Amino acid sequence: MxxxxxxxxxxxxxxxxxxxxxxxKSSTNLSLKPNAFATDKFVxxxxxxxxxxxxxxxxxxxxxxxxxxxxISAWCRRARIPHRGGTSGTPRTCKGKGIFSAYTQAxxxxxxxxxxxxxxxxxxxxLLFDLRSAGEAFEDMKQIGHSGASPLGxxxxxxxxTD
Amino acid sequence: MPPTAARQAEVARDYPKRAARIDxxxxxxxxxxxxxxxxxxxxxxxxxxxxxxxxFAEMSRT
Numbered sequence: 702m703x704x705x706x707x708x709x710x711x712x713x714x715x716x717x718x719x720x721x722x723x724x725x726k727s728s729t730n731l732s733l734k735p736n737a738f739a740t741d742k743f744v745x746x747x748x749x750x751x752x753x754x755x756x757x758x759x760x761x762x763x764x765x766x767x768x769x770x771x772x773i774s775a776w777c778r779r780a781r782i783p784h785r786g787g788t789s790g791t792p793r794t795c796k797g798k799g800i801f802s803a804y805t806q807a808x809x810x811x812x813x814x815x816x817x818x819x820x821x822x823x824x825x826x827x828l829l830f831d832l833r834s835a836g837e838a839f840e841d842m843k844q845i846g847h848s849g850a851s852p853l854g855x856x857x858x859x860x861x862x863t864d
Numbered sequence: 865m866p867p868t869a870a871r872q873a874e875v876a877r878d879y880p881k882r883a884a885r886i887d888x889x890x891x892x893x894x895x896x897x898x899x900x901x902x903x904x905x906x907x908x909x910x911x912x913x914x915x916x917x918x919x920f921a922e923m924s925r926t
Contacts, residue, residue, distance in 0.1 A: 804886055817885070856916075857915070858916075859916055
């Protein structure tokens with residue numbers, strides 16, 4: 702594992718959200734792996750152009766997203782809320798059998814346009830909470846109307862200067 | 865509206881649209897709930913909890 706990658710992983714494990722922008726310094730001006738959805742093929746100098754990292758696999762935005770999702774998962778585990786997705790979830794992902802794969806799997810074998818493939822990928826939620834037994838233990842759950850439900854959870858990061 | 869709240873609302877709106885599109889791809893006629901939309905509604909009536917975190921550590925509210 703490269704020094705850059707291990708540094709990034711340490712920060713995520715440390716429970717802090719996100720990655721320091723200086724972590725990107727070693728990646729500045731390197732070319733990215735081709736990605737159909739990425740418009741830019743270079744990592745620009747860090748700063749407000751962080752959104753250029755959209756096509757970087759395991760890049761800054763993905764690390765932010767994962768660390769945030771894993772923190773939610775860790776807190777759920779602490780509160781003994783069963784859930785799927787995140788490092789403390791069982792299983793750790795919402796991909797695969799059980800949620801929407803019955804309706805999306807057959808479509809993956811078809812030759813669909815890029816935007817429809819994107820729809821399929823975005824249909825996979827990040828988290829699935831099982832709050833069926835959380836009604837009595839958590840007063841807040843009752844108040845916000847999630848008591849006894851199994852809501853899906855989606856984690857989004859928002860870069861500056863984006864819609 | 866704070867940017868994170870706007871993003872949260874947008875993502876929550878997009879979920880049923882995506883389900884409808886998947887139903888359409890599966891051959892379900894538009895205008896009624898297909899299998900995917902029905903499956904989505906099984907999870908908390910289709911209301912997805914969206915957590916948005918911004919670049920300045922601001923968060924959306926549930």
